[in-house]
Amino acid sequence: MSPHSIVFLASFVIAILVVGLLYRLLHPSLRGLLDEIIGLPAATDFYLRAFAIVIVFVALAAVFGAGHGDIKDGARFMEYVWSVASSMQDVFQNLIIALLVYVTLATVLMAALRRKH
Amino acid sequence: MTNEHYLIVSYFLFAFVSLGLGVVAYRLLRTPFGAIADAVAGKSSSALLKRVLHVSITMAAVLGFLSVSYTQHGCVNYEYVVKNRDYLVQLNREQIQSTGNWIVYAVFAWCAVVVICLVVWRNKQDVSPRE
Numbered sequence: 154m155s156p157h158s159i160v161f162l163a164s165f166v167i168a169i170l171v172v173g174l175l176y177r178l179l180h181p182s183l184r185g186l187l188d189e190i191i192g193l194p195a196a197t198d199f200y201l202r203a204f205a206i207v208i209v210f211v212a213l214a215a216v217f218g219a220g221h222g223d224i225k226d227g228a229r230f231m232e233y234v235w236s237v238a239s240s241m242q243d244v245f246q247n248l249i250i251a252l253l254v255y256v257t258l259a260t261v262l263m264a265a266l267r268r269k270h
Numbered sequence: 271m272t273n274e275h276y277l278i279v280s281y282f283l284f285a286f287v288s289l290g291l292g293v294v295a296y297r298l299l300r301t302p303f304g305a306i307a308d309a310v311a312g313k314s315s316s317a318l319l320k321r322v323l324h325v326s327i328t329m330a331a332v333l334g335f336l337s338v339s340y341t342q343h344g345c346v347n348y349e350y351v352v353k354n355r356d357y358l359v360q361l362n363r364e365q366i367q368s369t370g371n372w373i374v375y376a377v378f379a380w381c382a383v384v385v386i387c388l389v390v391w392r393n394k395q396d397v398s399p400r401e
Contacts, residue, residue: 195305196388202298203377210295210377214370217363251374258381265389 156224160233164219164240168212171244175208190263200262204255211251215243273352277340284362285335288369292331295373296324299380310387310394327376334372338364 183204187197219240224232271279303323307316338361340351351357 191388193306193309193388193391195302195309196384199299199302199306199384200381202302203381206295206298206377207374210291210370210374214367214374217370218367220360254378255381258378258385262385262388265385266392 156226156228156233156236160224160236160240161216163233163237164216164244167237167241168216168244171241171248172208172212175248176205179204186259190266200259207251207255208248211247212244215247216240219243273355273358276355277352277358280358280362284365285332288331288335288365289328291366291369292328292373295331295377296327299323299327299377303380303384306384306387306391310391323380326380327373330372330376331369334369335365337368337372 180201184197184201187200188194191197191200223239224236228236300320300323304316304320307319310316311319340361341347
């Protein structure tokens with residue numbers, strides 16, 4: 154197995170774990186918030202599924218897009234670590250941007266659907 | 271397998287994978303979106319919205335795949351492309367990356383559409399609270 158493949162696989166597994174953890178952390182409170190502001194179960198389901206799709210595809214795109222040109226045959230352990238860390242930087246950067254867009258969307262949703270008292 | 275064979279096989283394989291990713295995203299959103307469209311719009315409008323969701327997400331996936339140019343928009347010739355296997359593998363990865371990004375853009379766009387649908391639905395609810 155080439156060094157590129159090893160780094161790619163390691164990055165892929167870590168990205169999947171990060172996405173799974175993020176989803177588990179945010180899913181319950183996000184569902185509660187959406188249930189409260191929307192009041193239409195299908196819409197809550199739609200936004201939760203959209204959230205899952207967004208974070209999975211964003212992480213996938215970052216892992217596939219990361220180049221590992223710096224790593225050569227016979228590389229040392231820490232060179233692998235640095236290469237994986239470089240991939241993870243792209244994953245986290247894209248996840249942060251996606252989360253910010255999602256939060257903006259949720260804020261617009263809250264503002265638009267707030268009932269007039 | 272020669273690089274030329276790899277190019278042919280991988281091109282069609284990754285086209286299929288990209289399309290598959292689009293279909294997966296659509297199938298995940300289809301059911302809840304259908305319920306929202308039915309609640310908000312009439313029968314014909316609802317069917318149109320569902321059809322547009324299908325077309326837009328699969329087209330976004332295909333667009334992502336197609337946006338990667340093997341010849342760097344004419345700057346590189348065919349011989350250069352098939353000479354280097356690493357270059358071919360890198361482009362396959364870029365195809366998946368681009369597909370993922372375009373699907374995310376499409377999903378965000380549909381989230382915005384659903385916000386508008388929900389505002390319409392809420393206004394309808396406020397006008398006729400018994401519904």
